[in-house]
Amino acid sequence: MQEEENSLVEYGFRRVIITITAILCALLEIIDTTIVNVALNEMRGSLGATLTDIAWVITAYAIANVIIIPMTSWLSKQFGRRNYFAASIIIFTVASFLCGNATNIWELVAFRFIQGMGGGALLVTAQTIITESYPLKKRGMAQAIYGMGVIVGPTLGPPLGGYLVDHFSWPYIFYINIPIGIMATFLTILYVRSPKYGEKLKANQVDWWGIALLATFIGSLQFVLEHGQQDDWFDDSLIVSLSIASVFGLILFIWRELVYEHPVVNLRVLRDSNLAMGTVMTFILGFGLFGSTFIIPIYTQSILGWTATDAGLLLIPSSITTGLMMPIIGKLLERGVQQKFLAAAGFTIFFVYSYWMYNLMTPDTGSELMFWPLVVRGVGLGLLFVPITTLSLSTLQGKDIGEGAAFTGMMRQLGGSFGIAIITTFISRLNQQHRVDLIPNISSINFQVQERIEGLKQMFISKGYSANEALSRAYEILNGSIMKQSTVLSYMDVFLYLGILFLICVPFVLLIKKGAGKVDTSSVH
Template sequence: MLEQNSLVEYGARRVIITITCVFCALLEVVDTTIVNVALNDMKGSLGATLNEVSWVITAYAIANVIIVPMTSWLSQQFGRTNYFAASVILFTVSSFLCGNASGIGELIVFRFIQGLGGGALLVTSQTIITEIYPVEKRPMAQAIYVLGVIVGPTLGPPLGGYIIEHSAWPNIFYINIPVGIIATLLTLMYVKSPKYSEKRKPGEVDWLGIGLLTVSVGSLQYVLEKGQEEDWFSNTTILVLSIVAVLGTFLFIWRELVYKYPVVELRVLKDSNLRIGVILSFIMGFGLYGSTFVIPLYTQSILHWNAFQAGMLMVPSSLMVAFMMPVVGKLIQGGASQKLLITGGMLIFFLFCLGCYGIMTPNTSGDDFFWPLMLRGVGMGFLSVPVSVMSLSTLKGVQIGQGAAFTGMLRQLGGSFGVALISTFISRQNMAHRSTLVSKLDIYNPDVQHRVAQLKGGMIAKGMAPNVAEKTALTMLDGTVSVQATIMSYMDVFIMIGGMFLVCVPLVILFVKRSKTKVSLADAAGH
């Protein structure tokens, strides 16, 4: 076990460590979304197909989800300072190699390595920030950390869009290098490593557990990333990997519960607050990444915006989250009920989804999204810090790192599930709505005939031949149906996400407890 109090820092040291950790977490999260807008340019310059280039995103996500659960164990094996610094170096060097890649295969390999470094940054940053603050200040510490995690996915697309518009795609990776060098130096100078009671000898290391974790989580992430593209279970690879993921997860859980030195300590999930926190982290990941996925999709496909414009639309929402973080941190420090704050956040996020559902039409402008997105910012502010604090509040010592690893992994998986399910849901709903709309378009209906005649008349007036004009009119009508079907499927997504958040409200009310045996952070702040 490690001695907690020796890790608490004060003054300038604490500020420097906090800034370093937030920047590292921000780098990691920005890199999950910044690449999305550069895929076309990569495809052109590397001579790759769309399917090949999408692996640039998939490889990073798979590596991320594999490494996150092992971070606590790796910190104990090598010392936290060494492991954190090594992760920053790995992330920085692989960023340089990604920018220098001359072929798509190289780029995918380097992105995988970058993901191995990046996944560690996210969770280790959270553990370090939690431990350098005294117990009563931890809600504020979590607020600062979560700010980076929530703002990151939103910053990625506009930043990527700006770089693509004004320079070349390798610069998306090169911008990580100066931050990475500074973060490495500051980590080695300032971050203390806790004294862990023992390291595992090579013979005691849970190699089978590591193997099972890698296979099961890697397979699951592949299925989520590629399922929609490959038409899910009608594809043999997807089917086989789904079976591997289920069997691998079952065997991994069994192994970790029976082995003397497990690589992932599942017993930490006996803590009821952490269990609820893990579920809520998954739902938050689903809502955060899901809404960040749908709104830019809507503005780009329906309003024909470019990536930079679509990304900038999300910025005010991120600023609102930034404004809310210290406010919520202060509320928790003042003894406000985490249960109440989380319930409020869930309800506000539901209202955001309802707002987006209500405003979507073919003529909706970007301005119409302003207030719903502000609500999203407020909801995320009320959710992120209390969920983070509540998850880790009744854990001590080495358990904090293990708990942070679970919440981090589930937030990432929630995001992956969100994007995979939403893209499948959109295409299915799109087809269903389209067939419903087309069934109502009877060519013998006077209204339909009148609309076609109107469009045809407009074309003929512009000098088009009557037969061509009629064809064009019917094509335009078909286009209108497609747009309507797409919008209706986006509306359905918001109802689905909102419903998930609403269902969680009773879960929070019934199961989130203030522990009587251990002091929760909110209690500590109140005394």
């Protein structure tokens, strides 16, 4: 097994080409998760869809992604890794073309689902290919290179999407994938090699029940997370039914995978304590990464009145910082710095970033005030991503690497979905609470309040409104500023809670047993 694993290690030009191919594919998949967000309004207009319908463009992609990710290792064995990887790129690229040509909302949703089925495989298989192409002692650097794609991707999506929508039209956010997909397909066929997996399963040995239960559990959970808040959670019968389906799906899936001879997802790989700990930390990382990326564009667009492109550009310094951090962290890992110390530093720095944002948020914060906190966020993400990923995969060998990468990939996506669902619910509930708390301050006997109302009333009268109309307009403006203030207060609370969550992780990370994160090189010859 060890020799077979070493036979996949590449050197020189081949390794460079394989690394570029894998990162291109990971970027394709991740940019497509966020690029759509800024084009939703345009799509709604041209396809005549409602707000609820258009949300399915994101939901369908996410559901397909999280269903396929845990199955990637198994599918690689069935079809051979290179074939499966190339087929996934082709499916993704063709589906991108079909998305751009969709004539109604449900066509677009169906093609987005197919695109998600191709895309989910790209992320995990790219990680496995990069990990196996580097010798054991350079695995930290391999994860750093992969991490640059994964962290930079979500941030590139909104400004790129904003630019394409502003200067062209929304189908171009899908067409941009086509040339990259064609190039990546050729490079994969020419350069990527498949490990020898042994016999393929016959059709009657395939774990069809496992696949069905996995799809039920993950698909239902993802739907509940995406639609829970807008459908008022458990007051909605569909959300209740799918929550029950998800819980039973999970229980039956775990039972099935542990008793079946050829499971579609090998749960036994989680016996590796590093991987088990790593999947939990990856979940929290996904929560923080996607959660904070989700709040900032909403805050800048809805409160500060920025354009989609400006909101996306704000996150670029953070991504550049993370990209610059990656090779430094890779080098530190190569020199023997333990992953747990770097990860603990990352969680602490993320707390500093969250607390800083909590302190500077106002209804009119300038972009220059957010620059340094976002740079700090970039440093924190770099310190978290590489050490957690290398820690998770550090003691795995052979085919277990692919299975481990699938678990961490799935947990990062689910962490993001949980993060966004919980944050939107929190914002909605906290908003109501802050509004209730703020209204008593608008007292009719408060001189400042009366002065403000009178000033607004006189302004409207001077524009030709009657006294009654001017007064009601003045109250509307006051009500609007209360709404704005309560929304900002709820965003501040979310940042504070995110920061506390990251701070709580620090002692747990430091408890990882000494040597757990070290790569075992004793068996390498």
